[in-house]
Amino acid sequence: SQKIEQNSEALNIQEGKTATLTCNYTNYSPAYLQWYRQDPGRGPVFLLLIRENEKEKRKERLKVTFDTTLKQSLFHITASQPADSATYLCALAKGNTGKLIFGQGTTLQVKP
Amino acid sequence: NAGVTQTPKFRVLKTGQSMTLLCAQDMNHEYMYWYRQDPGMGLRLIHYSVGEGTTAKGEVPDGYNVSRLKKQNFLLGLESAAPSQTSVYFCASSYGTTNTEAFFGQGTRLTVV
Numbered sequence: 001s002q003k004i005e006q007n008s009e010a011l012n013i014q015e016g017k018t019a020t021l022t023c024n025y026t027n028y029s030p031a032y033l034q035w036y037r038q039d040p041g042r043g044p045v046f047l048l049l050i051r052e053n054e055k056e057k058r059k060e061r062l063k064v065t066f067d068t069t070l071k072q073s074l075f076h077i078t079a080s081q082p083a084d085s086a087t088y089l090c091a092l093a094k095g096n097t098g099k100l101i102f103g104q105g106t107t108l109q110v111k112p
Numbered sequence: 113n114a115g116v117t118q119t120p121k122f123r124v125l126k127t128g129q130s131m132t133l134l135c136a137q138d139m140n141h142e143y144m145y146w147y148r149q150d151p152g153m154g155l156r157l158i159h160y161s162v163g164e165g166t167t168a169k170g171e172v173p174d175g176y177n178v179s180r181l182k183k184q185n186f187l188l189g190l191e192s193a194a195p196s197q198t199s200v201y202f203c204a205s206s207y208g209t210t211n212t213e214a215f216f217g218q219g220t221r222l223t224v225v
Contacts, residue, residue: 043202043216098143098162100214104154
């Protein structure tokens with residue numbers, strides 16, 4: 001079965017720095033990969049989607065890369081702010097199977 | 113625009129009791145999902161549906177049943193609750209094509225004592 005791994009250790013960085021989070025997967029290659037943000041006590045909120053034929057996607061201060069050879073996606077937040085502190089989840093699905101599988105998430109703490 | 117609404121938000125059950133969690137979406141989405149979230153385990157898929165009248169098992173389906181009688185509603189049932197089902201449950205929906213995101217409800221915190 002598909003396995004998705006995110007760094008379970010919290011990431012602590014200083015305000016203004018770039019945060020980089022990693023998502024690794026095994027077995028089949030997904031048609032697309034998504035990143036979500038989750039705040040305590042709330043449901044996840046969609047941030048970005050990247051398709052298997054795309055290398056990079058940007059949205060404001062966010063950037064996602066997708067390396068299907070390494071089976072890895074990197075999620076970057078540039079000029080990080082304390083308000084970026086949250087848990088970030090990656091998720092993937094294979095084609096139209098309908099199954100959307102999530103990693104366990106990485107908690108980011110941005111210190112002022 | 114309500115999005116995805118889960119009912120109830122909190123519930124305490126005794127072992128062996130049954131209950132149904134309701135998820136409603138007003139976005140005309142085809143796909144709907146039920147997840148549970150436990151500390152250190154992340155979101156795990158329980159059951160999902162790719163359209164009205166259809167359901168399928170996810171990663172951790174044992175002890176749960178689901179129904180999708182109407183497109184906008186997806187029900188999750190616990191027939192005989194166990195303490196291991198203590199968790200936060202999230203419902204989500206999506207258009208179901210290959211390129212769209214999932215919208216989540218606010219979660220239901222269930223405690224089984």
